[in-house]
Amino acid sequence: MAKTLEIRWHGRGGQGAKTASLLLADVAFNTGKYVQGFPEYGPERMGAPITAYNRISDDPIRVHSNIYDPEFVVVVDETLLTAVDVTKGLKEDGAIIINSEKSGEELRPLLNGYKGKVYTIDARKISVAALGKYFPNMPMLASIVKVANVMDEADFLEEMQGSFKHKFASKPEVIEGNMQALRMSLQEVK
Amino acid sequence: MAIRERLSGNEAVAIAMRQINPDVMPAFPITPSTEIPQYFSSFVANGKVDTEFVPVESEHSAMSAAIGASAAGARTLTATSSCGMALMWEELYVAASNRLPIALALVNRALSGPININADHSDSMGARDSGWIQIYSENNQEAYDNFVQAFRIAEHKDVQLPIMICQDGFITSHAVENISLLEDEEVKNFVGEHDPENFLLNSKTSMAVGAYATPAFYMEAKKAQSEAMKNAKQVILDVAKEFKALSGREYGLFETYKLEDAECAIVIINSAAGTAKDAVDNLRAQGKKVGLLKIRVFRPFPAEEIAEALKHCKAVAVMDRSDSFNAHGGPVCAEVKSALYGLDKKPLVVNYIYGLGGRDVKVENIEEVYAALEEIAAAGKVEDDYRYLSVRA
Numbered sequence: 001m002a003k004t005l006e007i008r009w010h011g012r013g014g015q016g017a018k019t020a021s022l023l024l025a026d027v028a029f030n031t032g033k034y035v036q037g038f039p040e041y042g043p044e045r046m047g048a049p050i051t052a053y054n055r056i057s058d059d060p061i062r063v064h065s066n067i068y069d070p071e072f073v074v075v076v077d078e079t080l081l082t083a084v085d086v087t088k089g090l091k092e093d094g095a096i097i098i099n100s101e102k103s104g105e106e107l108r109p110l111l112n113g114y115k116g117k118v119y120t121i122d123a124r125k126i127s128v129a130a131l132g133k134y135f136p137n138m139p140m141l142a143s144i145v146k147v148a149n150v151m152d153e154a155d156f157l158e159e160m161q162g163s164f165k166h167k168f169a170s171k172p173e174v175i176e177g178n179m180q181a182l183r184m185s186l187q188e189v190k
Numbered sequence: 191m192a193i194r195e196r197l198s199g200n201e202a203v204a205i206a207m208r209q210i211n212p213d214v215m216p217a218f219p220i221t222p223s224t225e226i227p228q229y230f231s232s233f234v235a236n237g238k239v240d241t242e243f244v245p246v247e248s249e250h251s252a253m254s255a256a257i258g259a260s261a262a263g264a265r266t267l268t269a270t271s272s273c274g275m276a277l278m279w280e281e282l283y284v285a286a287s288n289r290l291p292i293a294l295a296l297v298n299r300a301l302s303g304p305i306n307i308n309a310d311h312s313d314s315m316g317a318r319d320s321g322w323i324q325i326y327s328e329n330n331q332e333a334y335d336n337f338v339q340a341f342r343i344a345e346h347k348d349v350q351l352p353i354m355i356c357q358d359g360f361i362t363s364h365a366v367e368n369i370s371l372l373e374d375e376e377v378k379n380f381v382g383e384h385d386p387e388n389f390l391l392n393s394k395t396s397m398a399v400g401a402y403a404t405p406a407f408y409m410e411a412k413k414a415q416s417e418a419m420k421n422a423k424q425v426i427l428d429v430a431k432e433f434k435a436l437s438g439r440e441y442g443l444f445e446t447y448k449l450e451d452a453e454c455a456i457v458i459i460n461s462a463a464g465t466a467k468d469a470v471d472n473l474r475a476q477g478k479k480v481g482l483l484k485i486r487v488f489r490p491f492p493a494e495e496i497a498e499a500l501k502h503c504k505a506v507a508v509m510d511r512s513d514s515f516n517a518h519g520g521p522v523c524a525e526v527k528s529a530l531y532g533l534d535k536k537p538l539v540v541n542y543i544y545g546l547g548g549r550d551v552k553v554e555n556i557e558e559v560y561a562a563l564e565e566i567a568a569a570g571k572v573e574d575d576y577r578y579l580s581v582r583a
Contacts, residue, residue, distance in 0.1 A: 025366045029196040038365035062464035064361050065552045
């Protein structure tokens with residue numbers, strides 16, 4: 001069976017982790033891949049931990065289960081590190097990306113002995129600088145695209161520009177801020 | 191030209207509805223329904239369809255309004271899920287017995303309680319005897335394709351029965367996947383105009399709908415429904431053949447996967463079939479002779495065809511995503527077992543209740559079922575033929 005890239009998102013209700021997973025499905029789809037993007041629904045309330053998933057493959061995807069052994073994990077909210085076992089099943093040759101102002105090595109003690117790569121991105125700083133508000137999902141999206149090497153960075157930015165034109169047709173003034181957040185995030189994730 | 195897209199199952203069905211451009215859509219617009227009426231109502235608001243959208247105050251009213259509209263002669267569809275369908279129950283029977291070709295997009299979700307919003311088949315399986323045609327979908331593509339075919343089946347003069355197109359709640363309804371769409375014109379031409387023989391708004395002939403039938407007439411009406419359901423089988427196959435010519439995608443009463451030489455097989459419905467195909471490939475790679483039968487059409491039930499397809503197997507597991515609480519097995523298993531009854535040499539059958547209330551179904555879970563089938567085949571008997579999969583003791 002062909003290799004399928006599996007990604008798991010951890011966020012809190014209202015932060016846009018589901019939207020980010022759907023946007024990742026969109027951009028991967030636009031590179032010609034087969035994709036899945038789906039949230040796991042529990043009680044829907046602001047602030048509750050939520051999980052979302054992506055599969056990306058060169059071949060049609062038939063499996064319809066959740067993802068238990070992902071290559072990559074994206075943590076949209078740092079406070080989840082002590083609440084949810086975010087590295088559960090995460091492959092050691094994969095990576096975790098955490099929204100935090102701290103470094104990966106500072107956070108590693110919270111990761112239940114995970115030995116793979118740890119990336120961090122200060123999504124709050126970037127989002128506030130680029131958009132004037134805290135929306136962490138664009139920085140997290142750019143980070144996973146870069147770290148998982150989902151597609152060429154220039155193609156990604158071009159793709160997102162097109163998608164924002166459509167998505168924000170009624171408020172074009174927010175497009176540049178979102179693009180800026182993506183560009184800064186591609187530089188700053190480490 | 192096929193259109194390459196990525197859509198959730200809800201979006202896919204809403205687009206099929208837009209392409210069909212029905213006359214009337216009554217729907218309860220909020221929970222427990224899905225995003226389908228929401229997407230469709232935006233098509234109405236944006237002038238993409240000519241449909242009269244009726245946002246009713248309950249699902250009982252949604253189906254009542256659908257019955258009225260369809261009887262009047264309008265091509266009518268609606269959408270619901272879970273306890274929304276339960277609230278339609280009384281009217282489901284009225285739609286079927288009045289021979290009204292209404293199409294219903296059903297997103298399969300559990301009935302309460304305990305309170306739960308996730309996927310299982312207790313809603314549609316509970317309605318299996320209501321007289322509706324039931325067609326099931328493994329993924330977004332099938333949900334779309336089945337919906338495009340729905341009116342051609344329901345409105346056929348030999349059938350004239352309502353039809354529900356089912357897909358798994360959240361697992362496919364809210365998951366974005368790749369899909370190939372038909373052009374609007376292609377769907378329009380495929381579905382064609384609605385041309386009912388008899389309808390209330392026909393000023394040339396008067397008719398009554400929903401009349402009282404005394405014991406002198408009631409059974410004849412039911413027998414006519416039964417004959418229509420029998421006729422539906424051939425019509426479903428004929429429509430599928432035309433659909434293949436249009437789309438290249440093949441549909442039957444059920445799909446078999448590596449079943450021809452299989453010693454152990456599972457029978458399954460909807461999204462878990464895709465997961466099970468991955469399990470089949472894993473086990474085939476280990477040299478195991480395993481296969482799968484995915485039921486697409488549950489009403490009418492293709493009994494003879496399923497018996498023919500399974501008769502060479504040593505052991506079969508029938509997977510039920512709802513329980514009958516008859517202390518004996520689920521509804522799919524009851525149908526499959528009774529289909530096999532007439533065979534001289536029958537496979538051993540075990541029933542698994544699985545995935546209730548959204549319990550996740552992994553490839554490994556299905557592999558466990560095949561491992562159990564191997565034991566059953568080796569032993570030549572079934573110890574416990576009614577089991578729950580992936581449940582804590």
